Amino acid sequence: MDAMRQLLEIMARLRDPDDGCPWDLRQTYGSIAPYTLEEAYEVADTIQRGDMSELRDELGDLLFQIVFYSQMAREEGHFDFDDVARGICDKMIRRHPHVFADAEYVDDEQLRHAWEQKKAEERAGREDAGPASQMDGVARALPALIRAEKLQKRAARVGFDWPDARGAFDKTREELDEVQAEMENGDQARLQDELGDMLFAMVNVVRLLGLEAEQALSRANGKFERRFREMEKVLRAQGQHEMKTLTLQQLDAAWEAVKRREREDGA
Numbered sequence: 001m002d003a004m005r006q007l008l009e010i011m012a013r014l015r016d017p018d019d020g021c022p023w024d025l026r027q028t029y030g031s032i033a034p035y036t037l038e039e040a041y042e043v044a045d046t047i048q049r050g051d052m053s054e055l056r057d058e059l060g061d062l063l064f065q066i067v068f069y070s071q072m073a074r075e076e077g078h079f080d081f082d083d084v085a086r087g088i089c090d091k092m093i094r095r096h097p098h099v100f101a102d103a104e105y106v107d108d109e110q111l112r113h114a115w116e117q118k119k120a121e122e123r124a125g126r127e128d129a130g131p132a133s134q135m136d137g138v139a140r141a142l143p144a145l146i147r148a149e150k151l152q153k154r155a156a157r158v159g160f161d162w163p164d165a166r167g168a169f170d171k172t173r174e175e176l177d178e179v180q181a182e183m184e185n186g187d188q189a190r191l192q193d194e195l196g197d198m199l200f201a202m203v204n205v206v207r208l209l210g211l212e213a214e215q216a217l218s219r220a221n222g223k224f225e226r227r228f229r230e231m232e233k234v235l236r237a238q239g240q241h242e243m244k245t246l247t248l249q250q251l252d253a254a255w256e257a258v259k260r261r262e263r264e265d266g267a
Helices: 003-014 022-026 029-049 052-075 081-095 108-124 144-156 165-185 188-208 213-237 248-265
Strands: none
Touching: 003 052, 029 052, 052 081, 081 108, 144 188, 144 213, 165 188, 188 213, 213 248
């Protein structure tokens, strides 16, 4: 049996009202959504680690999420998996006229512009489409750093952008001063707003430097985790097994020792 067809049949069996799995039968679009996000992140994680065997498994888990949604939609009479597959096939053919038709583009920028134009036309053609906005199509469920970057890029298309990273960096300094002022005022709601503005401004700096904020923070997370684990090893080697009993000065000394070792090793 074709593997894809077998997967669809397994999903239908799991959702069978009489003989299916009670857990699968209880699920809704909303209850499955968090698992879908988790599976997508796990795919990204295996790619970063270069584990191709695990990537295969994680891609299967992500595919199962799509099959799950499609089965629920089929039961409700909306669409099925074949409709989903046909829809993406039609979209890819439509958005690649330089491959499947006779369109020609001279460079990547022209290709990107044509791609975005096609997407805008598709959004405008939807029955529920309101007045067009540059902000249309930026999913609210995206991680905040990624969404901030996408919103900024949309604004930049119409010239609403800093000419270079220096202006964005000066704006970040301004936002940092406003955060400090709200820290002294003690208004938590206003403080949260100013912290958000500061993070948004920092994403602008990263973007205008040609980098990605999500990747930059991901690298920082990895570095912090690596150094913390090494700090734990250093302390255990010194006979210190309960970090909570140590002073901040002792912890900081171990942290600095790890950083020195990294510099010496060229890490």
